[in-house]
Amino acid sequence: xxxxxxxxxxxxxxxxxxxxxxxxxxxxxxxxxxxxxxxxxxxxxxxxxxxxxxxxxxxxxxxxxxxxxxxxxxxxxxxxxxxxxxxxxxxxxxxxxxxxxxxxxxxxxxxxxxxxxxxxxxxxxxxxxxxxxxxxxxxxxxxxxxxxxxxxxxxxxxxxxxxxxxxxxxxxxxxxxxxxxxxxxxxxxxxxxxxxxxxxxxxxxxxxxxxxxxxxxxxxxxxxxxxxxxxxxxxxxxxxxxxxxxxxx
Amino acid sequence: xxxxxxxxxxxxxxxxxxxxxxxxxxxxxxxxxxxxxxxxxxxxxxxxxxxxxxxxxxxxxxxxxxxxxxxxxxxxxxxxxxxxxxxxxxxxxxxxxxxxxxxxxxxxxxxxxxxxxxxxxxxxxxxxxxxxxxxxxxxxxxxxxxxxxxxxxxxxxxxxxxxxxxxxxxxxxxxxxxxxxxxxxxxxxxxxxxxxxxxxxxxxxxxxxxxxxxxxxxxxxxxxxxxxxxxxx
Numbered sequence: 001x002x003x004x005x006x007x008x009x010x011x012x013x014x015x016x017x018x019x020x021x022x023x024x025x026x027x028x029x030x031x032x033x034x035x036x037x038x039x040x041x042x043x044x045x046x047x048x049x050x051x052x053x054x055x056x057x058x059x060x061x062x063x064x065x066x067x068x069x070x071x072x073x074x075x076x077x078x079x080x081x082x083x084x085x086x087x088x089x090x091x092x093x094x095x096x097x098x099x100x101x102x103x104x105x106x107x108x109x110x111x112x113x114x115x116x117x118x119x120x121x122x123x124x125x126x127x128x129x130x131x132x133x134x135x136x137x138x139x140x141x142x143x144x145x146x147x148x149x150x151x152x153x154x155x156x157x158x159x160x161x162x163x164x165x166x167x168x169x170x171x172x173x174x175x176x177x178x179x180x181x182x183x184x185x186x187x188x189x190x191x192x193x194x195x196x197x198x199x200x201x202x203x204x205x206x207x208x209x210x211x212x213x214x215x216x217x218x219x220x221x222x223x224x225x226x227x228x229x230x231x232x233x234x235x236x237x238x239x240x241x242x243x244x245x246x247x248x249x
Numbered sequence: 250x251x252x253x254x255x256x257x258x259x260x261x262x263x264x265x266x267x268x269x270x271x272x273x274x275x276x277x278x279x280x281x282x283x284x285x286x287x288x289x290x291x292x293x294x295x296x297x298x299x300x301x302x303x304x305x306x307x308x309x310x311x312x313x314x315x316x317x318x319x320x321x322x323x324x325x326x327x328x329x330x331x332x333x334x335x336x337x338x339x340x341x342x343x344x345x346x347x348x349x350x351x352x353x354x355x356x357x358x359x360x361x362x363x364x365x366x367x368x369x370x371x372x373x374x375x376x377x378x379x380x381x382x383x384x385x386x387x388x389x390x391x392x393x394x395x396x397x398x399x400x401x402x403x404x405x406x407x408x409x410x411x412x413x414x415x416x417x418x419x420x421x422x423x424x425x426x427x428x429x430x431x432x433x434x435x436x437x438x439x440x441x442x443x444x445x446x447x448x449x450x451x452x453x454x455x456x457x458x459x460x461x462x463x464x465x466x467x468x469x470x471x472x473x474x475x476x477x478x479x480x481x482x
Contacts, residue, residue, distance in 0.1 A: 073390075077388060085386040092383070093397075105389075108389065154387075
């Protein structure tokens with residue numbers, strides 16, 4: 001489903017991704033963890049080409065892009081359609097209602113007629129538990145509700161892969177659960193997901209696989225119970241102990 | 250002396266009232282026929298130029314940036330009156346003859362374009378990067394992102410400064426009198442030239458300008474309210 005070969009990303013002289021290789025199966029939910037600056041967010045953004053990789057080959061489903069060669073806008077647009085991103089700060093369109101936010105992609109990008117798109121958007125809002133908030137503007141919604149609209153907006157494009165970039169990091173603690181629940185449901189339905197998160201409980205409960213990144217490479221990967229209970233690499237052990245310490249505080 | 254003579258001399262007072270009364274109509278005609286159309290057309294064309302110039306300024310293509318910078322620099326660095334004179338009196342010497350009204354339209358549009366481009370550039374840059382990314386990630390092209398996501402939000406931010414630009418423009422159109430456009434101020438000059446009541450005529454013109462600008466600022470308030478429906482207050 002997803003295959004990544006020797007992915008590099010440089011910002012000027014700073015190499016943030018130093019060769020990532022990864023293969024994921026359809027329907028897998030993968031959680032990426034790692035310290036800040038480890039490149040996990042950059043890695044995720046490369047999958048949607050919000051950052052253009054410096055080198056490497058990415059295949060999602062039937063489309064392959066080789067970033068060693070110049071990539072055309074057309075290629076980027078076609079490739080992007082396979083995945084959809086959910087952002088840490090939601091990035092909803094503030095001048096559109098929840099419903100309009102969800103309809104925007106289908107109507108403007110996919111050219112679906114408004115009535116059909118409206119029905120679909122309404123159904124998606126219902127799925128994330130926000131049917132009654134369809135006509136509210138983002139500023140009228142809580143962070144958790146905004147993020148769920150963000151997920152509905154991403155789903156509206158019927159992506160093959162959902163990408164989550166620290167979707168709960170900006171939320172008040174009591175609002176985290178409602179967003180994780182939606183993500184959990186998606187995973188249970190068999191959506192292929194790549195999730196960058198600090199929510200270790202979510203990683204444990206939902207992930208089919210956990211990747212630990214540090215210094216621009218994947219240091220360790222495995223089943224959540226293996227990674228969390230007996231990590232092999234010293235760096236993984238150190239990171240996990242730091243996290244569990246702060247949990248204790 | 251002047252004031253005295255008005256209040257002490259009933260004949261003169263009556264003459265002033267007569268002139269004033271018969272002047273309102275031609276003045277308002279000048280406003281409706283020329284000042285307002287000139288202002289509106291120049292503002293709309295100017296805005297179009299401004300958006301293109303702003304986009305050129307923030308584009309990554311060097312040559313676009315340079316053209317936009319030079320254009321803004323020239324227009325902002327030279328007096329509007331000089332620009333109008335070059336268009337109307339200057340260009341004919343090299344065989345380019347433009348009638349007063351179109352010359353004024355060109356001059357004012359270019360002027361508004363340069364000033365408003367800075368407003369629009371700032372407004373576009375004030376929209377968080379995440380909005381571009383969200384538009385990109387749902388598959389929008391550059392043009393779609395601009396039209397659907399960025400410009401509608403930038404418009405909200407731009408309303409107060411662009412209203413300033415528009416109000417300035419209405420008043421600046423009085424300069425068109427000097428390239429023979431019979432807009433309101435030229436009408437005032439023409440009437441005053443026949444009866445020498447300069448204070449009266451220019452005062453009447455000032456009053457009408459003020460009234461129009463006042464109505465426009467009411468319009469600005471309504472427009473702001475409309476755009477503010479999606480932000481918390």
